[in-house]
Amino acid sequence: MITDFDPGRHDDEGVAPELAPLDLADKPDGPAAAVMIASGLGVFTLGLMTTLAVINGSVKSFLEWFQFDQGVGALAGKSTVAVLVFFVAWLVLYLIWREKDVVLKTSFYIGLGLGILGVIGTFPPFFEWFE
Amino acid sequence: MITDFDPGRHDDEGVAPELAPLDLADKPDGPAAAVMIASGLGVFTLGLMTTLAVINGSVKSFLEWFQFDQGVGALAGKSTVAVLVFFVAWLVLYLIWREKDVVLKTSFYIGLGLGILGVIGTFPPFFEWFE
């Protein structure tokens, strides 16, 4: 799934000759794979935190800590943790894969799967099962 | 301003050669001029009715007649009359100019002028002068 960057792997100008005069530099797919997986992971974290806060009181208390007395409740922690996971995962994967090619289809479907699980985790009829 | 339809008056395919393969039939500008003027006239009528209803009680009563006991008040008449003026003017001008060329700049500016007057007529600080 991860290979060295090969600028010749796509024939972009062959598929779309109108691109040729733009003289575009080819770019590795690693950074794109990074954001696909990281965004899926962010949404997954959102759903996981939402559901965990219902299951476990101390997770909820931890998430409420993020509200800094603003009256936001556990949503402060759920959203902050999810956003941090998104950005940190993106940064880490970006740094690792910056100069690599990573198979985009696999990355996208990993991101999509995580995203769908995340949305399920935020869906009240689901997380209320655990109340 | 009004002339017979001349299919050779624009060099559309010369300006935009990408149009040539579409093999478009040229069309007279009359119907376009018709809708430009008619829409301006419709908006003008809206403003005129709004202001006249403030000035004259019997105009207001006439406009209220259009509400058919729905509790809409004079707005029923103002909007219905404006919409009728728009469609009737469009239809009449369309029928007259269907096969003609009409100068579009002049038509557009007539429509624009009427439209601006119409919007002024609907502006409360304006029509309240007449109360």
Next chain:
Amino acid sequence: MEFSSRETWTVIHGLVLGTLFLLAFAGGLAGLWSMRPGLMTTEGIKERMGRLYIGAWVMAAAAWAAVITGTWIVYPWYRVKLAPVGEDAYAGCVDAILPNAACSPRDFLKSNVSGETEMWHIFGMEWKEHVSWAAPILATAAAFLIAYYGPRLIARPWLRAAVIVMFVAAFAAALVGGAFGAFLNKIAPIV
């Protein structure tokens, strides 16, 4: 978890039709903007025009539906005189925090029982109810011009600009209507 009939109509009038109008406007404007010589291939023009026609007519249809439902269904609830008792035009609004069964939104705003609200009616509603009707007229005219000239708009930059002016003017009229509608719905909701 359900809506009353009045809530349903205000949702259709403002939220559903308003959202549809905004989406059709932005999509249509993006398409219209690119109609300049040398930007699209013949194939690209064909692909584009279909969506542009749909966007322009959907925008016009949404505008008609919004002003008709607004004027004939929602507006009578707004303006009905509920408050008068004898000489006092706003008796029903005494102590009201929001409009209620004895105090319509118009009564409520004009009574000034919750601060200086009269101007919301005199300026906001009075302008909105009239000028909004310009939106469907202008959107219909713009949609007709787009459909009538089609790809030829590409070769006639002045005409394209005129159509954009009408398209944006329709949006501006709807924006006045939509913004004041949403504001009035906050200050004095239909109940």
Next chain:
Amino acid sequence: MEFSSRETWTVIHGLVLGTLFLLAFAGGLAGLWSMRPGLMTTEGIKERMGRLYIGAWVMAAAAWAAVITGTWIVYPWYRVKLAPVGEDAYAGCVDAILPNAACSPRDFLKSNVSGETEMWHIFGMEWKEHVSWAAPILATAAAFLIAYYGPRLIARPWLRAAVIVMFVAAFAAALVGGAFGAFLNKIAPIV
């Protein structure tokens, strides 16, 4: 004719940012849709990309601004517990027709004083407050992909489709948030 501070923030959160998001989404989607081989000239690609980058980043920025103002400014007003008196969690809501100084929107909905409103909180608000945060994450990821590949998306149809999926998923999450937000604002407005 003015807004209270709370009304101003709900207007910014929902109406201003919501409208901006819708416009940027529809314009961006129209641009993204046409990114297929053979539809645009080189000149047309250059003209298009500038607007597409702006649209995608504006959409992401509007989504971030909407969830941050929503969570940190508006939501605390919604959820504050005002109604409890002794053992009775909803004492402040007795006879309330709408939320008020003794009955927050959350209190009001959960108290069921005006019909079966509890589900609006349990399903509507609970889903909306969480899932909305997916919108800025997905919109940012989509904007990055658009900016990173730029015109090369034209030559890679599968990648373009993947970006459209993320773009539309961001919109869908925002739509759940926006629609329930508007509905809740009708049933139990922030006052």
